[in-house]
Amino acid sequence: MGRMLTIEGLRLATRRHGAPVELVRGLDLSVSAGAVTALVGASGCGKSLTCLGIQDCLPSGVTRLAGRVAVDGQVKAGLELRGRLVATVMQNPRSAFNPVLSMRAHALETLKAAGRQGPDSDKRILAAFAEAGLDEPARILALYPFQMSGGMLQRVMIALALLSEAPFLIADEPTTDLDLVLQAHVLDLIERLVARHGLGVLLITHDMGVVARAARTVAVMESGQIVERGDVHDIFTEPRHAATQALVAAHLALYPEEQVA
Numbered sequence: 001m002g003r004m005l006t007i008e009g010l011r012l013a014t015r016r017h018g019a020p021v022e023l024v025r026g027l028d029l030s031v032s033a034g035a036v037t038a039l040v041g042a043s044g045c046g047k048s049l050t051c052l053g054i055q056d057c058l059p060s061g062v063t064r065l066a067g068r069v070a071v072d073g074q075v076k077a078g079l080e081l082r083g084r085l086v087a088t089v090m091q092n093p094r095s096a097f098n099p100v101l102s103m104r105a106h107a108l109e110t111l112k113a114a115g116r117q118g119p120d121s122d123k124r125i126l127a128a129f130a131e132a133g134l135d136e137p138a139r140i141l142a143l144y145p146f147q148m149s150g151g152m153l154q155r156v157m158i159a160l161a162l163l164s165e166a167p168f169l170i171a172d173e174p175t176t177d178l179d180l181v182l183q184a185h186v187l188d189l190i191e192r193l194v195a196r197h198g199l200g201v202l203l204i205t206h207d208m209g210v211v212a213r214a215a216r217t218v219a220v221m222e223s224g225q226i227v228e229r230g231d232v233h234d235i236f237t238e239p240r241h242a243a244t245q246a247l248v249a250a251h252l253a254l255y256p257e258e259q260v261a
């Protein structure tokens with residue numbers, strides 16, 4: 001059986017006006033190797049917090065009340081997961097880079113954090129950058145974040161994920177800030193990496209077009225809970241929960257030609 005990332009009973013909360021408010025309310029989810037699992041839902045339903053909660057790097061003011069994250073059945077702490085078992089690609093790549101570090105320095109840090117630094121580091125960095133579709137990787141390694149476009153930075157994030165050799169990738173709205181052509185490139189790239197390296201991807205999005213294009217299974221979230229899950233085809237053809245029906249209807253209203261038979 002392939003590798004599996006499992007999240008069980010994740011509960012995240014904050015305090016408002018002195019009273020506790022649960023933002024993620026007992027979420028169970030699994031991500032299989034070699035496939036893309038989409039976590040979808042309207043803005044504010046808790047997708048990003050779930051992604052941060054899995055890795056135990058929550059923003060201040062939000063705490064984890066309960067929940068376990070396991071890889072292949074073994075419970076893991078955030079520190080063991082981050083960068084070693086789970087790599088991340090985020091919506092706004094610019095905010096993920098240190099403005100005073102070159103791409104090479106970022107890549108070396110990634111290797112160090114993953115415990116994979118060695119005499120062949122530079123060779124591996126060049127290979128990962130090339131695989132992420134960055135032309136002239138040797139030139140790009142010398143660049144700083146401000147010298148690069150959002151699309152290039154997104155590819156570097158994916159290259160860094162590859163370098164870490166983490167078996168799982170959490171991609172939080174990886175295409176939202178990109179134009180349509182770059183969106184397609186990034187989704188193509190993720191699909192290739194899933195096929196070639198057997199990555200297990202948790203793709204967080206509110207865009208059902210991205211879901212239809214990239215995901216095998218889908219979990220639909222509303223108000224901090226998963227309200228429906230299923231195969232991507234079933235989600236589009238027979239959505240059962242009102243939240244799923246609303247997401248599918250909104251998508252088909254925009255793209256009626258994508259009506260699934």
Ligand SMILES: Nc1ncnc2c1ncn2[C@@H]1O[C@H](COP(=O)(O)OP(=O)(O)OP(=O)(O)O)[C@@H](O)[C@H]1O
Pocket residue numbers: 014023041042043044045046047048049050059060061062206
């Ligand atoms: N640091 C924080 N402190 C308190 N509440 C927060 C914090 N971050 C997020 N929230 C609240 O948690 C809820 C879920 O937020 P989250 O960012 O996970 O939503 P989302 O589904 O990812 O939305 P979007 O698609 O807009 O990114 C929202 O009600 C949000 O206001």
